[in-house]
Every structure is written in C-alpha cells, then in structure tokens.
Amino acid sequence: MSLLRSPRMALRLPMLQTQGLATSAHLSKSSGGPTGIVLLNMGGPSSIPEVRDFLYRLFADGDLIPLGRYQEQLARFIAWRRTPRIERHYEEIGGGSPIRKWSEYQAREMCKRLDSLSPETAPHKGYVAFRYAKPLTEETLKQMQQDGIKRAIAFTQYPQYSCSTTGSSLNELWKVTRKLDPDAEIKWSVIDRWSTHSGLVKTFAQLIKDKLKEYDASVRNKVILLFSAHSLPMSVVNRGDPYPAEVAATVYSVMSELKFNNQYRLVWQSQVGPSAWLGAQTSDTVKSLVKQGHTNIILVPIAFTSDHIETLHELDLEIIKEAKVDGVKRAESLNGHPMFIDALADVVLHHLKEGAVASNQYALQCAMCTKEVCSNSRQFFLSQ
Ligand SMILES: C=CC1=C(C)c2cc3[nH]c(cc4nc(cc5[nH]c(cc1n2)c(C)c5CCC(=O)O)C(CCC(=O)O)=C4C)c(C)c3C=C
Numbered sequence: 001m002s003l004l005r006s007p008r009m010a011l012r013l014p015m016l017q018t019q020g021l022a023t024s025a026h027l028s029k030s031s032g033g034p035t036g037i038v039l040l041n042m043g044g045p046s047s048i049p050e051v052r053d054f055l056y057r058l059f060a061d062g063d064l065i066p067l068g069r070y071q072e073q074l075a076r077f078i079a080w081r082r083t084p085r086i087e088r089h090y091e092e093i094g095g096g097s098p099i100r101k102w103s104e105y106q107a108r109e110m111c112k113r114l115d116s117l118s119p120e121t122a123p124h125k126g127y128v129a130f131r132y133a134k135p136l137t138e139e140t141l142k143q144m145q146q147d148g149i150k151r152a153i154a155f156t157q158y159p160q161y162s163c164s165t166t167g168s169s170l171n172e173l174w175k176v177t178r179k180l181d182p183d184a185e186i187k188w189s190v191i192d193r194w195s196t197h198s199g200l201v202k203t204f205a206q207l208i209k210d211k212l213k214e215y216d217a218s219v220r221n222k223v224i225l226l227f228s229a230h231s232l233p234m235s236v237v238n239r240g241d242p243y244p245a246e247v248a249a250t251v252y253s254v255m256s257e258l259k260f261n262n263q264y265r266l267v268w269q270s271q272v273g274p275s276a277w278l279g280a281q282t283s284d285t286v287k288s289l290v291k292q293g294h295t296n297i298i299l300v301p302i303a304f305t306s307d308h309i310e311t312l313h314e315l316d317l318e319i320i321k322e323a324k325v326d327g328v329k330r331a332e333s334l335n336g337h338p339m340f341i342d343a344l345a346d347v348v349l350h351h352l353k354e355g356a357v358a359s360n361q362y363a364l365q366c367a368m369c370t371k372e373v374c375s376n377s378r379q380f381f382l383s384q
C-alpha cells in the first residue's frame with residue numbers, strides 16, 4: 001500500500017509545506033537496494049591538526065570566496081596566516097568542531113526512523129559528505145559505490161539555500177560524481193532547502209520555550225529574541241542569493257509558532273574580512289540593546305543544525321560571556337533533539353512521496369550568476 005494512502009500519512013502530510021517540485025521522476029520507487037541519504041554540510045576540524053587543511057579547503061572554494069586566478073595560492077597563504085588564531089578558537093571549545101559527531105548521529109537516527117516510516121524504500125543508509133573536512137564528498141561517494149548504492153538523496157543540512165553553501169556542496173558533488181561515476185549508476189535526487197518545514201520550525205520554537213523557562217515569569221514576555229544567522233558578503237546578496245529571504249522565512253514561521261509573544265529581530269554574525277557584509281551584526285546589536293536597558297535577550301542560532309565554532313565560540317564566549325549580563329542567554333542548537341531527528345526523517349519522507357528530483361526553486365539560477373559549474377550541476381541533478 002502506498003504510504004500516501006495510509007491514514008498515518010494522510011494525517012502527517014498536511015503539516016508539511018512543500019516548496020514546489022521541479023521535474024517529477026522515478027525516485028519514489030525503491031530500486032531494491034538500500035536508499036543512500038547523504039547529509040551535506042561544510043564540516044569542521046575534529047581536532048586541532050585538521051584546522052589548517054579545513055581553512056585551506058574553505059578559502060580554495062571559489063563558490064564560497066571567489067579569489068580569481070590565484071585562488072589556490074591565495075588560499076594557502078590565507079589559511080597559513082589564519083590558522084593560529086582559529087586553532088585557538090577550536091582549543092577554547094574543547095579541541096575541535098562537534099559537527100561530525102552530530103552529523104553522524106543525526107544520519108543514523110534519521111535512518112532508523114525512516115526504515116519504519118517508509119518500508120518501500122528501506123533499508124536507508126545514512127552518509128555524511130563535508131565540503132571542507134573529513135569525510136569529504138569524494139571519500140563518501142567511494143564508500144557508497146562500495147556499498148552498492150544505486151539510488152541516493154543529497155540532503156542539505158543548511159535549511160536555507162545559499163549558493164555559497166548548499167550550492168557549493170552540490171557543485172562539488174556533481175564534479176566528484178562526474179569523475180567517479182561517469183555512467184551515472186547512482187541516481188540522485190536533491191533536498192535543496194527546507195527553511196519552513198513544520199518539524200524544523202516546531203523544534204526551534206520548543207528550544208526557545210525551554211530557554212524562556214529560565215527567566216522569572218514576570219519578565220518572560222519582555223525577553224527579546226535575537227535570531228542570529230551567518231552573514232553573507234553584500235556581493236553575494238546583490239548577486240541574488242536566496243539565503244537572506246529564506247532565513248527570514250524561518251524566523252517568521254518560528255515567531256508565528258510562538259504567537260509573536262516576544263519582540264524579535266534577525267541579525268547576522270561571523271563576517272570575515274574587510275568587505276561589506278549583510279547586517280546588523282549580532283555583536284553590535286547585543287551591545288546596543290544592553291546599553292538601552294534591554295538586559296533579557298535570547299540568541300537563537302537559526303541557520304545551522306548543530307553546534308559549531310560560531311555558536312560555541314562567537315555566541316557563547318565572545319558575545320554572551322563578554323556581555324556580562326545574566327539575562328543574555330542562548331537557545332540550544334538542534335543537535336540530537338528527538339523532535340529534530342523526527343523532522344529530518346519527515347523531510348526525507350515527504351521528498352520520497354513527492355517523487356521530485358529537487359524543489360522547484362532549485363531550477364532557478366541567480367540572475368547575476370556567471371558560473372558554468374552552477375548551470376552544469378543544476379542540469380545534472382534536474383535531469384535525473
Ligand atoms: C548558513 C551558514 C553559513 C553561511 C551562509 C556561510 C557563508 C560564508 N562563510 C564564509 C567564510 C567563512 N566561514 C567560516 C566558518 C563557518 N561558516 C559557517 C556557516 C556558514 N557560512 C560555519 C558553521 C562555520 C564554522 C565551522 C565550524 O567548524 O564550526 C570560516 C572559517 C572560520 C574563520 O576563519 O573565521 C570562513 C572564512 C563566507 C565568505 C561566506 C559567504 C560567502
């Protein structure tokens with residue numbers, strides 16, 4: 001029986017917000033073998049000796065930081081110069097990024113749920129493919145080939161689409177696939193964004209409610225919610241990148257879930273280098289609000305699915321600890337929260353039932369994009 005027709009699915013599907021379909025295709029049917037689900041993300045150094053390579057790969061990525069003809073040489077130089085400072089940051093958060101640990105946990109738990117929710121496509125096998133740290137896309141694809149995977153879902157772990165994040169990961173996946181799987185034996189579909197998925201929204205709302213309980217009931221509705229997302233260079237915003245609008249959509253959905261009981265703002269963190277970035281900056285906003293007498297603030301990291309240096313170092317150590325005000329706190333990250341694992345499984349389930357190769361939004365390139373790799377990788381994934 002199709003899961004779509006089961007009473008359970010009939011109850012679940014109306015909660016989901018579809019972002020539209022691209023070309024519909026073959027993918028809801030099982031090929032008989034396992035369904036590979038690949039969590040795409042940037043990754044982070046698991047230990048201090050991995051910091052330099054992580055930074056090198058990051059600065060060598062022209063989809064993230066276009067440095068022109070001498071990208072590779074410049075990347076080596078910038079990584080070398082930046083490594084000592086960033087190593088210190090990772091030391092201060094316990095010696096490495098927890099992103100691999102969380103991603104592997106999320107993949108495993110999500111697949112367990114999917115095996116019972118979608119027996120037609122079982123067994124589900126979870127993989128992690130990072131852009132700048134191990135396991136890199138190439139290593140993961142080799143592993144999938146060894147495991148005999150013929151049907152796979154590339155599932156971005158950035159809920160809001162940016163060409164510099166999900167776009168870069170998909171471009172890399174396409175390049176590696178072309179090299180290692182020239183006959184396209186693995187059939188791919190793509191979950192390219194899920195910024196307003198109801199499970200994601202409800203989990204954020206729950207984590208905010210949990211944090212609000214730490215305040216005295218008399219001040220609870222006066223707490224300001226500061227949603228903080230990684231900023232983008234204005235050059236990327238002006239290229240037409242969809243990320244700022246999609247982050248705002250997540251924030252608005254979470255506030256709707258919370259019935260707009262608290263005042264809120266969306267602010268932007270982690271800008272790097274001297275160019276213009278999207279603001280207002282999180283650190284400036286916290287300082288300014290505290291100065292104005294607003295001393296009860298919850299920072300909510302809204303654009304990343306697990307803890308990383310930007311939450312554990314920048315928010316916790318540089319902004320919250322520096323503020324020296326008890327009322328300035330941070331909502332927990334999604335990490336291994338059971339509601340979040342349910343949400344991940346639900347996103348995939350919905351994707352399987354839709355049978356689309358990607359969301360309708362993925363088909364549109366940035367108006368100002370001049371990169372061939374973007375159109376090639378789009379064409380590859382959309383024609384599956
Ligand atoms: C949604 C999340 C992110 C977006 C969008 C994003 C865009 C973006 N980032 C840089 C430059 C750097 N980012 C760095 C680290 C970093 N970036 C994100 C997330 C997004 N970046 C995370 C979670 C992390 C930390 C990873 C971890 O290990 O925990 C860094 C390296 C750190 C540093 O040197 O300060 C750089 C550089 C650009 C230019 C950009 C948009 C174009």
Ligand code: FES
Nearest residue numbers: 163365366369374
């Ligand atoms: S940069 Fe957005 S599609 Fe190429």
Ligand SMILES: [Fe+2]
Nearest residue numbers: 042230231270
């Ligand atoms: Fe970044």
